[in-house]
Amino acid sequence: MAHRCIVLVLLVLGVWVFGATARAIEDMSMRVKFDQWIIEYGRFYNDAAEKEKRFQIFKDNYEYIESFNKAGKYSYSLSLNNFADMTDDEVDLSHPCAEGNSERQKSTTGSFRYADVNDIPDEINWVTKGAVTNAKNQGKCGSCTAFSAVAAIEGITQIKTGNLNPLSAQQIVDCDTSGLGCNGGWLSNAFNYVINNGGIASEVNYTYKGVAGACQANETLYLTASINGYEFVPPNNETALMQAVANQPVSISICGRGKNFKRYGGGLFEGPCDDCVSHAMTVVGYGTYYDDYDNEYWLLKNSYGERWGDNGFMYIKRNVETFDRGLCSLAHEPVYPTK
Numbered sequence: 001m002a003h004r005c006i007v008l009v010l011l012v013l014g015v016w017v018f019g020a021t022a023r024a025i026e027d028m029s030m031r032v033k034f035d036q037w038i039i040e041y042g043r044f045y046n047d048a049a050e051k052e053k054r055f056q057i058f059k060d061n062y063e064y065i066e067s068f069n070k071a072g073k074y075s076y077s078l079s080l081n082n083f084a085d086m087t088d089d090e091v092d093l094s095h096p097c098a099e100g101n102s103e104r105q106k107s108t109t110g111s112f113r114y115a116d117v118n119d120i121p122d123e124i125n126w127v128t129k130g131a132v133t134n135a136k137n138q139g140k141c142g143s144c145t146a147f148s149a150v151a152a153i154e155g156i157t158q159i160k161t162g163n164l165n166p167l168s169a170q171q172i173v174d175c176d177t178s179g180l181g182c183n184g185g186w187l188s189n190a191f192n193y194v195i196n197n198g199g200i201a202s203e204v205n206y207t208y209k210g211v212a213g214a215c216q217a218n219e220t221l222y223l224t225a226s227i228n229g230y231e232f233v234p235p236n237n238e239t240a241l242m243q244a245v246a247n248q249p250v251s252i253s254i255c256g257r258g259k260n261f262k263r264y265g266g267g268l269f270e271g272p273c274d275d276c277v278s279h280a281m282t283v284v285g286y287g288t289y290y291d292d293y294d295n296e297y298w299l300l301k302n303s304y305g306e307r308w309g310d311n312g313f314m315y316i317k318r319n320v321e322t323f324d325r326g327l328c329s330l331a332h333e334p335v336y337p338t339k
C-alpha cells in the first residue's frame, strides 16, 4: 500500500512539475516577446518593479489580442502596437483629447457648401490622390484635434494649390489659446486660430515636440498654408458627410474609448464602440468592399503613428443602421476648412 501511495505521490508531483515547467516556459517566451517589443518601441522603465508591472499589462493585452484574432469573428484584427504596455484607462488618460464641450462647435453652425452636390463618386481616396501626408504620432499629448485640423488643411491646400506639405500641429498646440495645449482642444477653434493668424507653418519650420510650450509664431515664422474659414457638415448625416469628403478631407470627432479601437490592427473596423466624443481624426476617403457583404467604409487618418492600424489609417463601417451618429459617433460633428 505504501508503495502505491508513493507512486501516486510521484505521479502527482510529476504532473505538477510538468505543469509548472510548461508555465515557466510560457512565461519565459512571453518575456522574450516583451523584451523584443521594448526594443522595437524604444521603451525605458525606471526600475524592475515598473518593468514587471508593464510586463503583466503587456501579457494581458497580448493574450486578449491573440484570442481575438484567433477567434476570427470580426472583419478586422487587433495588433500589439504602441499601447501594448498600457491599460485602456492609461491610454485614455495620456491622450486626453476629449472634445467634451461639443456645443461650442455646433454653436457656429452655418452654411454647408456641398449640400447640393449630387454627382458624387462611389469612392474616393485622398491618399492615392496625393492630398494626404503620412500618419503622425501625437505621443502622450492630447493633440488629436491639432493633428486632425492640420490633416484637413493639408488636404484642402493640396487640392487648391497642388502642394502637399506636412503642416505644424505644434503651432496649434502652442498658439491656439482657446485650446488646452496637450489636454485637448476643439477643431473649430484650431481652424479659427489658423484663420486669425493668417496661416500656419510647415512641420519642418515648427516641429512637433509633444509637449505644450510657448507660442513661437512671430513675424519671422514662415506661414506655408492658409485658409479662409470653416464649415460644419450637418450632424449625424453620413450622406452629407459623403458629399463633403467627395470634395476634401474632413475633420471629425469620434469615440476612441473602446479597447478594440485602441488596438485596431487593420481590416474593416465594426466596433464595438460607444457613442462618445473623445478623439479627433480625419476622413480621407470612402468606398465599398465589393465582397460577400458589400461593406461600405470610411477611410480615416489617425495620429497614433504609422504602426497603429493600417499604416496609421483605419477602415471603419459606413452607414451602420443602428448608429444614428455614425459608428463611434463619427458623423456627429464633422467640420472642414474652406479656402
Ligand SMILES: *[C@@H]1O[C@H](CO)[C@@H](O)[C@H](O)[C@H]1NC(C)=O
Residues within 6 Å of the ligand: 114, 115, 116, 234, 237, 239, 240, 243
Ligand atoms: C442630410 O443632408 C443632406 C444635405 O447634404 C440633406 O439633403 C438631407 O435631407 C439630410 N438628411 C437628413 C436625414 O437630415
Ligand SMILES: *[C@@H]1O[C@H](CO)[C@@H](O)[C@H](O)[C@H]1NC(C)=O
Residues within 6 Å of the ligand: 165, 201, 202, 204, 205, 220, 221, 222, 223, 224
Ligand atoms: C521654412 O521657412 C523658410 C523661411 O524661414 C522658408 O523659406 C521655407 O519655404 C519654409 N519651408 C516650408 C516647407 O514651408
Ligand SMILES: *[C@@H]1O[C@H](CO)[C@@H](O)[C@H](O)[C@H]1NC(C)=O
Residues within 6 Å of the ligand: 205, 216, 217, 218, 219, 220, 221
Ligand atoms: C520667433 O520664432 C522663432 C521660431 O520660429 C524663434 O526661434 C524666435 O525665438 C522667435 N522670436 C521671438 C522674438 O519670439
